Amino acid sequence: IIDRDESHALGFRINEWEIKGVPLRIEIGPKELESDQVTMVRRDTFKKDQIAVEGLVDSVSKKLDDIQENLLQKARQLKKDMTVEVDDFVEFKRIMIEDRKFIRAFWCENPKCEDQIKADTKACTRVLELDQIDKTVEGQCIGCRSKATRKWLFAQSY
Structure with a gap:
């Protein structure tokens, strides 16, 4: 998208595109036209690079791949930093109220049990992680203490 809106200052337009989530901004001004280069700005790091026009397509492709990898990491x-493993419901409640982290815990997969957990903590199951789908380990449900075979991630919704 080419932004030719001259009714707003450059800073306003840059901010507008950042808010929209554009991952890579290419600036072309008088200096760039003179030197056959463009200024490329990554949204994830705000790093600016001068790129030759002749290699622009390859540079954009590589930068987008780098941005994707950086965001994934x-x-x-x-x-990882926001997930804790818990076996005790008192600790589960404390973490949900005070820290609001993701909690990995055994769950019996009974919807009524989940309803009670949600009533007590405002948290519910969010996802069964891929490594847990075929894994069966015996444990006790974080809510009702009955038999459970898989650990789920719990979190509050916002």
Whole structure:
């Protein structure tokens, strides 16, 4: 998309595209036209690079791949940092109220049990992680203490 809106200042337009989530912004101004280069700005790192026009397509493709990989790694790290494993319901409630983290815990997969957990903590199951789908390990449900064979991720909705 080419933004030719001259009724707003450059800073306003840059901010507008960042809010929209555009991952890569290419700036072409008088300096860039003179030097046959463009300024490329990554939204994830705000790093600016000068790129030759002749290699622009390859550079954009590579930058988008780099952005995707960077965002994936950040998301994985955030999930790791924000997930705790809990076996005790008192601790489960404390973490949900005070820390609002993801909690990995055994669950019996009974909807009534989940309803009670949600009533007590405002948290419910969010996902059964891929490594848990075929895995069966015996444990006790975090809510009702009955038999459970898989650990689920619980979280509050916002």
